[in-house]
Amino acid sequence: LGGAPVEQRDALKLLAVFLQHTDNKAEQQRLICRDQPKAKTNGKTDGHGQISCEHPFMYLHDVGLTFGRATKANQNSISSMNLVEWSRTPVWKDTAGCVGNLPKSFTGTLVDPPISEQGRRFLADLLVQLSDDQLRGMFEAARVQLRPRNPADPSSGFPTVDEWIAAFKMKREQIVNRSCAAR
Numbered sequence: 001l002g003g004a005p006v007e008q009r010d011a012l013k014l015l016a017v018f019l020q021h022t023d024n025k026a027e028q029q030r031l032i033c034r035d036q037p038k039a040k041t042n043g044k045t046d047g048h049g050q051i052s053c054e055h056p057f058m059y060l061h062d063v064g065l066t067f068g069r070a071t072k073a074n075q076n077s078i079s080s081m082n083l084v085e086w087s088r089t090p091v092w093k094d095t096a097g098c099v100g101n102l103p104k105s106f107t108g109t110l111v112d113p114p115i116s117e118q119g120r121r122f123l124a125d126l127l128v129q130l131s132d133d134q135l136r137g138m139f140e141a142a143r144v145q146l147r148p149r150n151p152a153d154p155s156s157g158f159p160t161v162d163e164w165i166a167a168f169k170m171k172r173e174q175i176v177n178r179s180c181a182a183r
Contacts, residue, residue, distance in 0.1 A: 004056060010119020011126070012060070016110055017091055017100030018123075018171055021063055022070035022079045024108045028062045070103050077152040081142075083159045084150035087167040091174040098180035117180035124176045132165065139164040 016024055033053035065074050068082035069089045078085055093099040093112050098120060104111040139161045149163075150156040 005118075006116055007118035007122040010113075010116045011123040013110060013113040014091075014100055014115050014119055014123045014175065016060065017102045017113065017115075018127075018175065019060075019063060019066040020068055020070045020079065020086060020089055020102065021060060021066050021110075022068075022102075022105045022108060023062070023065040023074050024060075024102075024105075024110045026109060028060060030059055030061045032057050032059075070105055070108070072103070072105055074105050074107060077150075080151075081144065081147045082150055082152070083144070083163060083167060084153075084156060087170070091171055092178060098178060115180055117182075120175060120178060120180045124172075127172045128176060135165045135168055136161055139168075 015021075021028070034055040034057045035053065065076070065079045066081075067086050068079040069085035071079050090101050093101040098115045098117070100113045100115055102108075102110060102112055144164045145158055145161060147158070148154060148156050149159045
């Protein structure tokens with residue numbers, strides 16, 4: 001019914017995979033109207049007042065369990081701000097094709113989503129616009145250096161912001177360098 005194009009929906013799914021958003025239930029996602037919704041009748045009087053929105057906006061609302069590895073039980077020590085797990089978890093399920101690597105959790109509704117070339121390209125184009133300074137600002141604001149590299153292993157030490165930036169860039173490259181075009 002005139003919703004978001006497939007490339008935007010697939011890009012949002014791929015972003016959830018990139019972040020390893022394990023607790024991706026419906027309440028964690030939002031679709032809002034950035035302008036005032038208007039009643040839409042298109043000259044028809046069917047008694048059902050449809051609502052139209054000229055500027056819809058989709059976003060992930062609660063991303064607390066991200067930057068780790070998605071787990072069935074949404075384990076905080078593995079699924080949330082775990083540099084070791086996030087770094088070694090590939091974006092793609094297989095070495096070829098375009099199925100995102102996001103295992104099912106008890107609360108999640110998104111599981112290993114197939115991604116179109118248009119969706120991959122849309123997200124890749126956005127991710128490459130992030131500068132090193134922006135990435136540094138993001139990870140510094142998140143205070144990543146205060147959480148162990150692997151919270152499940154206290155002896156793992158504390159990461160630097162540069163380690164998080166390197167992991168982000170590595171995962172971004174997995175998206176940028178993949179082709180999801182039909183062969």
